[in-house]
Amino acid sequence: MPELPEVETTRRRLLPLLQGKPLLRVRHQDPGRYRHTERAEGARLLDLGRRGKFLLFALSGGLEMVVHLGMTGGFRLEATPHTRLTLEFPSLLLHFHDPRRFGRLWVVERGDYREIPLLGRLGPEPLSEGFQLEGFLQGLRRSAKPLKALLLDQTLAAGVGNIYADEALFRARLHPLRPAQELSPGEGERLYRALREVLAEALALGGSTLSDRTYQQPDGRPGSFQERHAVYGREGLPCPACGTPIRRQVVAGRSTHFCPRCQG
Template identity: 75%
Template sequence: MVVHLGMTGGFRLEKTPHTRAEFLLEDGVLHFHDPRRFGRIWVVERGAYGEIPLLARLGPEPLSPEFRPEAFLLGLRRSRKPLKALLLDQTLAAGVGNIYADEALFRAGLSPFRLGREVSEEEALRLFQALREVLAEAVALGGSTLSDRTYQQPDGLPGGFQKRHAVYGRTGLPCPRCGAPIAKGVVAGRGTHYCPRCQR
């Protein structure tokens, strides 16, 4: 079985109004919770994951050994897309969402509007490392639970990474690095939070 959580999917120990599937286990029930209905579940033979078109197009997961700086740099350099759009394009790095793209770009000091082909090798390596750091911290802290609480951990508790957001959801507040107001724009149809002074 392969599960894609979509934007708001996750597993819960308790049934919710947004439970879309239930998995009966030896010691209880696991509920697939998906408020926006973007999640997917496939049942395939072990090792036949390439049969799922969505998975066949995914790039490497940023916390895996397959995520290599050389390939990341090459993917950036070949593109005329803005950096934020590239991070959201799951073929370069799988699993990077809106929050984590904004936070990684901030840590790397790169504008979300810069084109991939304009990034130097040193900048690409900074972004590569920032992406890995942001995702590792987010996983360790249980993800980001925003005010709408669409994401929670399986036990119903909120994540903790939202307390470390430097730019995401902080429009108009001071940048933690330079004090300039955090700005919000749109890249690839997604709200994009950034510091116009720190991120070049």
């Protein structure tokens, strides 16, 4: 958290507020976590993009401000007790809220990601035209990792995290510990389609806001896809398809939720 739907929702909400405006000042007290921010001061925001879970602020002067929201980060129009950084635009303050302090920000020459190597390793965007079934199947065949671990490593599909990996595996009726290379072409296609469906639905609903409410849209509104979670966060509750209690297990260091019957 946040994952592709939450980061893309944030991008869509911020772009019309910021496009064309100069970034007057960046205020924070953590230069180790928020890198080279003085370079951005005075630059104008040209565009706001996204790659995986990263926000990409295109600035004038050939600069780019890259933001990773971490586990609990998000931009807010109002300051909070967990505001770690503030971007000052004319007549607008944008606050970076991050209770657990895992978020990061870098100001770099546009496209120079040497300080951010993960950006160079990301796989295709799963909601883009470049996310093709054949390439997805090839990625599955090349990996002996459990499906959940492969979905989390960002090389098969950029931006997928814990929530949407669990939900996609449930829709595809695949166990999270199943080795990826053992899937048949038909099973791989089920996962491909389930992943796209889940992400598109979540994006349409503004993402998932969990009980800790760490993710909210910049204006404070929650997402609502959490109301459709079939397995994530529902340990012990009945599977919506068969009634079997949802099980939780740690896979690749992350809590993983699945139905032992539907995904057996």
